[in-house]
Amino acid sequence: MAARGSPTITTIAEAAGVSIASVSRVLNGLPVRAETERRVLDAAGRLGYVPNSVARSLRSARTHQIAFAVEDIGNPVYLAMLREIQPLLKAAGYRLVLHSTGADTAEEVEVLRGLGQRYADGLIIVPIRVTDEHVAELRAVEAPVVVIGSLPGDGLADNVRTDSRRGVDMALRHLAELGRRRIGFINGPADTVPGGARSEAFRAGTARAGLTVEDGALHEGRFDRETGAEGVRRMAEGPAPMPDALLCANDLIALGALDALRARGLDVPGDVAVVGMDDTDLAAVSWPPLTSVSLGSAERGRHAARLLLDRLDSGAAPSAPRVVTVEPRLVVRASTGGARVVDNGSAAG
């Protein structure tokens, strides 16, 4: 009869009539006598031995797990990152531990702190806000961390960012070229990292391009569809004339705006041109297909995974934190009536 519970190297050793050290050697491909190897493999096979990864981890101080933390895995942007990250980690022999923290900043900090429990060898995190607490934890944490999104100051951690200001500029330039002059902006929370950057870029970019922004043409909410619909309602019902173009801080907001515009009988892009951001899968599916500023989510995910794996492999050589920047691209679709498919910003002014 098999012993209670799963077999361990001790069980195998007894069954094979050798010591646990020999079992371990065979299992790890170290040199042993052929006869020993045969007996161990035989016993292991017969008893269905599987090494215990927890014990291995305790010994080696390596869990072969990497954590990935985002605000909401339902958001297509984060999903796009995950889809790139997951296969890269798997190929490198790591499992992926997924954290979906929710809007609460404290939970993000908690994830950072939780790394101290050593359940993972490293972390890729996309913080929605970066508070002093984030910074403090980032300094304290021992395991390698890659942050996706802008980080204050340098040298805090490996960092993958995108130039969302430039992305906003590309969108505004595109709209201006189409002859649009009265631009509206629907944003997510301005006190978040992406919300703040987009808000600031919108202000600067419209001024620079000589575009008009009416008082009522700014709306701030969350990064979801309801906010897009609500923003359009407010603008349509306000005293100012309806904008002839709408920049939305992400694709979800833009989809909500499209719905609300359709509900009011406004034509897109005839009456109002609409631009989203992130260029998620939804942009191609929506009607009309959505012009969107790609911030390279997939690419950022890929870079993040590479940076982290690199650090884990390179024998903890503690080199200086690295920063990778991904260029935004404008993907033009029917919601602005444009014909070009891609503007990578390299065309002459």
Place this chain on the structure above:
Amino acid sequence: MAARGSPTITTIAEAAGVSIASVSRVLNGLPVRAETERRVLDAAGRLGYVPNSVARSLRSARTHQIAFAVEDIGNPVYLAMLREIQPLLKAAGYRLVLHSTGADTAEEVEVLRGLGQRYADGLIIVPIRVTDEHVAELRAVEAPVVVIGSLPGDGLADNVRTDSRRGVDMALRHLAELGRRRIGFINGPADTVPGGARSEAFRAGTARAGLTVEDGALHEGRFDRETGAEGVRRMAEGPAPMPDALLCANDLIALGALDALRARGLDVPGDVAVVGMDDTDLAAVSWPPLTSVSLGSAERGRHAARLLLDRLDSGAAPSAPRVVTVEPRLVVRASTGGARVVDNGSAAG
């Protein structure tokens, strides 16, 4: 100066001038003298002690991790499940380890086998196929497993399923009621669990409803958009008349079909009514909005998480495997021109 590496209970014990047993007691809320508690907490706080979860796991044989395995986390159906499962696990104190196995059946079996390494306390898996190997592993595995999707025979594992045959029937009945008679069907791989069930249900359902299925009105591919577009192309270019209604085995296929129909100048639902399956977020976003058979993905995820947590909590009382069945619902949108929003099948025949 702090010692090298993170502090352990040994470090704390030395700093506090007590034994490691006392440190452990304080940390676990066991009765100790007030003075001892103070000294330990003080030292722990000062040195930034964080318990090592790996060591804890080795001792307790509990990892507080649960694995979730699907074919492709990019598929909105699996994402919908994940979005329900993740918060439930988190609330119960478990981390989520995500596996995206890809189309390869062997990888699914590998995940099952990998559980033997004890890196997780349980597993929720959505197999795309169920081979003899799956069955064998399911029998052998010691940790609790919940399978989402139909399972051959009973008692193999806790199981959450849906009656996709009934779902197909509801869609066919809907189309028949709308006066459609020539029905086309675009399926994913028929040798998969969902593909097989849908194929069989389509055959039976059309016969029962007296609907016509032309030879060229069946297309089999993958569960993706390209397959939907390809299916429409084939049907349009074949000798048989174009179907006046199309059942697609999932929403992605349906979206591809919509694209291809539009490209050929065919009106939906005027010329061809289209029904998808899974009722993912995409169905509401597409144009026209897509009528779809909801198979309760979110609900299935929730049930699966509950079943598993239940088993983990109930002190390993090895009760008989349980089966939960989720009822399909037809969600009618513009792609079939219908007006009803939901048909839960309870209406009189």
Place this chain on the structure above:
DNA sequence: TTGTAAGCGTTATCAC
């Protein structure tokens, strides 16, 4: 080549 034994960081069982 092989076995003995120490140690990874905990928890829990003993005596005291």
Place this chain on the structure above:
DNA sequence: GTGATAACGCTTACAA
């Protein structure tokens, strides 16, 4: 109430 100590399953000196 507290401290020494064994044990969880594994890898790896060190001896033989």
